[in-house]
Amino acid sequence: MPSVRSLLRRTSLDPAGLILPLLGVVLGSAALVFLSSGLHGATYALERTSQRASGTDVVRVIPGKNVGPRADLARGLSPRDARALQHKESLADSQVGTATTLHQREASVGRKTMPVGVQAGNAADLRLDDLQVLHGRMLDPGEAGQRHCVIGHDIWKRLFDGAWPPSDAALVLDGSTRLAVVGVLRPKPPMGGGSGGETWRVDRKVYVSDATFERAVRGAPNETSITLAYDAAEETGKETSLRLAPYLQALHRGVGGHTWEPLEGGMALDEVIRSVLMAVLLLGGVLSIGVGGINVMNSQLVTVAERAREFAVRRALGLSASRLRRGVLAESVGIAVMGAMVGVVLGGLGAWGLSELLTLLVAPWPFTVVPWSIVGAVGACGLAGLLAGWIPARRASEVAPAVVLRGE
Numbered sequence: 131m132p133s134v135r136s137l138l139r140r141t142s143l144d145p146a147g148l149i150l151p152l153l154g155v156v157l158g159s160a161a162l163v164f165l166s167s168g169l170h171g172a173t174y175a176l177e178r179t180s181q182r183a184s185g186t187d188v189v190r191v192i193p194g195k196n197v198g199p200r201a202d203l204a205r206g207l208s209p210r211d212a213r214a215l216q217h218k219e220s221l222a223d224s225q226v227g228t229a230t231t232l233h234q235r236e237a238s239v240g241r242k243t244m245p246v247g248v249q250a251g252n253a254a255d256l257r258l259d260d261l262q263v264l265h266g267r268m269l270d271p272g273e274a275g276q277r278h279c280v281i282g283h284d285i286w287k288r289l290f291d292g293a294w295p296p297s298d299a300a301l302v303l304d305g306s307t308r309l310a311v312v313g314v315l316r317p318k319p320p321m322g323g324g325s326g327g328e329t330w331r332v333d334r335k336v337y338v339s340d341a342t343f344e345r346a347v348r349g350a351p352n353e354t355s356i357t358l359a360y361d362a363a364e365e366t367g368k369e370t371s372l373r374l375a376p377y378l379q380a381l382h383r384g385v386g387g388h389t390w391e392p393l394e395g396g397m398a399l400d401e402v403i404r405s406v407l408m409a410v411l412l413l414g415g416v417l418s419i420g421v422g423g424i425n426v427m428n429s430q431l432v433t434v435a436e437r438a439r440e441f442a443v444r445r446a447l448g449l450s451a452s453r454l455r456r457g458v459l460a461e462s463v464g465i466a467v468m469g470a471m472v473g474v475v476l477g478g479l480g481a482w483g484l485s486e487l488l489t490l491l492v493a494p495w496p497f498t499v500v501p502w503s504i505v506g507a508v509g510a511c512g513l514a515g516l517l518a519g520w521i522p523a524r525r526a527s528e529v530a531p532a533v534v535l536r537g538e
Contacts (some may be wrong), residue, residue, distance in 0.1 A: 166502070225258070226258070243289075264314045
């Protein structure tokens with residue numbers, strides 16, 4: 131308690147003299163909390179953006195060039211292949227998706243036009259890609275073949291002026307194909323943002339049913355990719371690919387050439403990148419806290435010199451050297467921990483602001499304060515304060531009361 135009272139008295143008498151030495155400690159602890167939270171959000175955003183589906187094991191089949199003596203008899207990948215793989219693996223509709231080659235078209239509503247990308251996609255396919263409806267609804271399997279569509283957020287804003295329901299729900303492709311808009315997707319900016327007429331962006335896509343795509347959109351034989359997502363796979367994505375490749379080849383009369391892409395390889399690379407970033411984060415935070423500890427030690431040395439007479443009087447009144455030493459140490463640790471708490475609050479506020487901004491501009495970026503960052507920041511600062519206070523505490527305990535009181 132005496133050390134706490136001394137710390138409070140010192141803070142009230144000379145706040146600037148205490149804040150400046152604490153700057154390194156505050157910045158170091160704030161960096162630990164801020165960067166660990168940001169890294170946690172980046173991990174979520176990368177997984178959702180690069181893996182597309184939320185399963186723990188995602189495998190994608192991409193059409194390749196058919197080879198072999200019967201290559202001319204082989205057909206391309208189709209939704210029928212996706213249904214066959216789904217039945218064999220006993221997967222739910224939400225775990226199987228198909229994607230067609232993106233077709234660039236010009237969409238118009240009245241006199242307003244803009245370039246868009248058109249793809250086939252039913253409700254299950256869109257949910258597998260983590261797409262959600264802002265207005266209206268998803269495409270219904272029962273309306274396959276009807277000229278209905280779900281549009282991206284940018285298309286809705288530019289061509290329909292952000293009105294729902296729109297006064298004219300018809301979207302015209304290339305001046306001839308009319309589609310009835312039944313839904314608008316929530317905005318989903320890609321990682322890194324972007325501007326211009328990129329029709330590959332979700333916000334600038336038009337989704338129609340497979341049958342409508344076949345009849346009204348595609349102008350040449352189309353390529354379809356298949357995505358399989360497993361909730362709890364007992365084998366790696368590579369093992370899944372090797373097991374299913376012969377089955378799909380048999381469906382295509384023994385003609386191969388399809389490319390299997392287990393996405394866990396990319397996620398493993400993400401894990402390496404995150405580990406390196408975490409190491410850099412820890413090193414930067416520790417160095418900053420170490421610099422802060424040195425500043426605290428210098429401040430305490432000055433304080434010990436200024437309070438030499440006070441310490442001498444207390445020693446003369448019976449205070450032991452060990453108790454004086456513990457008091458100075460406790461004060462140093464208290465200063466460092468106080469700086470850590472300030473840094474934790476500042477780091478948390480900064481991480482929250484970053485989360486809100488990146489969610490708006492880039493991708494869903496959740497705000498989470500990682501518990502170990504708080505424990506690590508407070509613990510590291512406390513240790514730095516303990517080490518920084520050792521020399522000042524030893525000097526304070528070595529004060530000779532008689533010499534000091536004589537003014538020598």
